[in-house]
Amino acid sequence: xxxxxxxxxxxxxxxxxxxxxxxxxxxxxxxxxxxxxxxxxxxxxxxxxxxxxxxxxxxxxxxxxxxxxxxxxxxxxxxxxxxxxxxxxxxxxxxxxxxxxxxxxxxxxxxxxxxxxxxxxxxxxxxxxxxxxxxxxxxxxxxxxxxxxxxxxxxxxxxxxxxxxxxxxxxxxxxxxxxxxxxxxxxxxxxxxxxxxxxxxxxxxxxxxxxxxxxxxxxxxxxxxxxxxxxxxxxxxxxxxxxxxx
Amino acid sequence: xxxxxxxxxxxxxxxxxxxxxxxxxxxxxxxxxxxxxxxxxxxxxxxxxxxxxxxxxxxxxxxxxxxxxxxxxxxxxxxxxxxxxxxxxxxxx
Numbered sequence: 001x002x003x004x005x006x007x008x009x010x011x012x013x014x015x016x017x018x019x020x021x022x023x024x025x026x027x028x029x030x031x032x033x034x035x036x037x038x039x040x041x042x043x044x045x046x047x048x049x050x051x052x053x054x055x056x057x058x059x060x061x062x063x064x065x066x067x068x069x070x071x072x073x074x075x076x077x078x079x080x081x082x083x084x085x086x087x088x089x090x091x092x093x094x095x096x097x098x099x100x101x102x103x104x105x106x107x108x109x110x111x112x113x114x115x116x117x118x119x120x121x122x123x124x125x126x127x128x129x130x131x132x133x134x135x136x137x138x139x140x141x142x143x144x145x146x147x148x149x150x151x152x153x154x155x156x157x158x159x160x161x162x163x164x165x166x167x168x169x170x171x172x173x174x175x176x177x178x179x180x181x182x183x184x185x186x187x188x189x190x191x192x193x194x195x196x197x198x199x200x201x202x203x204x205x206x207x208x209x210x211x212x213x214x215x216x217x218x219x220x221x222x223x224x225x226x227x228x229x230x231x232x233x234x235x236x237x238x239x240x241x242x243x244x245x246x
Numbered sequence: 247x248x249x250x251x252x253x254x255x256x257x258x259x260x261x262x263x264x265x266x267x268x269x270x271x272x273x274x275x276x277x278x279x280x281x282x283x284x285x286x287x288x289x290x291x292x293x294x295x296x297x298x299x300x301x302x303x304x305x306x307x308x309x310x311x312x313x314x315x316x317x318x319x320x321x322x323x324x325x326x327x328x329x330x331x332x333x334x335x336x337x338x339x
Contacts, residue, residue, distance in 0.1 A: 004290065007252045013270025013339045016252055016263075019290045020338075021275035062276045062302060064335055079304035091304070116275070126254060132290070140254045140263060147263050148271045151339075155309075176306030198305070231308040236298045236337075238271055244260065 002131040018128040018137045023064055023114040025144035028246045029055035029090050037103035039219075045194070047219020051106035052078055055090045063113035065090045066172045068242060069203040072096065074212045075109055076175050076200030088113065093200050093214060102215040112245050114146060114172070144245055146238075148172070152209060154199065154235035160210035163203070163239045170242035175199045176235025177213070182226030192226040194219050201237060211235060270339025274321075276302065281330040287322040288338070295321050295338040302333045 007016035016022075032054040039048040057063060065077050078091040090111055095104030120127045122141030130137045138145065152161025155176050163169055177199035184192045196217040204210050254263040277286055297314030301307045311329040315322055321338050 002290075007250060007265045009265055009268055009270065011270070014272050014295060015265050015268040015270060015339075017272045017291070019274075019288065020272040023273055062333055064276075064300070064302060077304055080302055143256065143262070145254070145263055146273060147267075148269050149267060151269050151271055172300075174300045174302065174304060174306055178305055231306070231310075233306040233309040233311075234298065235306055236300065238269070244262075 004131055005128055016138060019130060020137055021116055022138035023116055023146045024139065024142035025066070025245055026059045026063065026113050026115040027057055029057040029065070029111040029113055031055055031108055032089070034106060034108055036106055037099065041101050041193070041218045042220055044221070045219045046217060047194070048101055048103060048217070050093070050103050050214065050216045051095070053092050053094065053106060053108050055092065055111045056087060057090070057113040058087050059113060059115045060086050061115050063088050063115045064172060066112045066114055066170050066240060067092060068110040069169045069171050069201065069209070070109070071203050071205065073107065073109070074104065074200050074202045074214055075171070076198075078198070093198075095214065101218065104214065112170070117142065146172075147240060148238040149241050150239035152237055154201070154211035154237070155233060158211060160204065160208055162207050163209050165206055166239070166241045166243070168242035169203060170240050170245065171201060171237050172240060173201070173235065173237035177211075177230070177232045179228070179230030181228050182221060182223065184226050190222055190224045192221045192223050194221045199235065209237065209239070271298070271337050272339065274336040274338060276333055276335050279325040279329045279332045279334065281327065283325050283327045283330065285322060285324050286336060287318065287320065289318070289320045291320050291338065293319050297321055297323055298337040298339070299323060300335040300337070302335055307332065307334060
């Protein structure tokens with residue numbers, strides 16, 4: 001006989017399952033560097049490039065970044081790379097106050113990593129194991145299991161969604177939209193401007209989160225055939241209570 | 247009948263998890279899409295769930311590269327070859 005545990009919330013959404021793999025906070029990522037926008041929009045590639053900040057965290061498996069969402073800042077994950085075995089580098093965007101070219105000043109933001117457990121942390125407490133494989137499905141002996149308090153999808157609701165009022169709202173989600181636009185300069189023959197955008201999030205107020213598009217790169221391009229590119233897909237963000245995180 | 251509720255407290259008494267406050271979203275783990283595409287199906291989980299995929303490397307999962315369906319009566323995520331090499335976090339709710 002196979003026994004499974006599934007718990008639903010009041011809205012009948014699934015919140016705990018012994019068939020899942022519950023991530024927990026494996027630690028706070030340590031700040032490495034803050035880089036401001038650099039270069040000139042009138043130059044050829046790379047031209048002017050947006051700033052970013054980098055953070056590192058050590059964990060033996062893949063990690064999911066979770067980032068602070070201070071009110072009024074445009075924030076999101078640019079990339080996550082495993083730079084050496086077990087060491088992950090998270091590159092973040094956290095900007096405000098665009099300059100005359102549209103590139104925002106970058107700020108340091110708190111970032112944590114969530115990952116998975118191979119063994120239980122504490123001797124006492126609830127641990128769920130997968131009924132088929134025995135692998136840990138949820139280890140509630142960990143300090144900060146993933147506990148989403150709100151969620152929304154920028155692809156489904158482009159104007160934004162409401163988040164619960166939390167002591168400290170932190171987000172788990174990856175940008176869903178990026179675009180490359182090339183615009184020929186009027187009367188210039190074969191000179192165009194190349195723009196690259198990526199979508200991030202802004203906590204517009206205590207209870208409102210919107211998607212924003214950030215200018216990531218701009219340069220001058222000699223081309224007779226300006227081309228556009230891009231992708232748009234589901235942009236789910238989970239909002240967590242960050243107050244108990246390290 | 248009262249709904250079942252799961253509340254987990256730390257040893258100082260603070261609440262680590264409360265199923266009444268949690269929103270839907272159970273993580274099914276992290277998976278890497280093989281070259282040529284991959285299908286991830288979870289046949290123990292039953293029907294009626296919605297799926298969410300996050301691309302951990304950055305940028306989203308393009309809508310053209312992935313579909314989610316319940317046609318077999320359980321969650322199934324299908325990633326096309328265009329997503330090969332992506333490490334994705336899969337959630338259902």
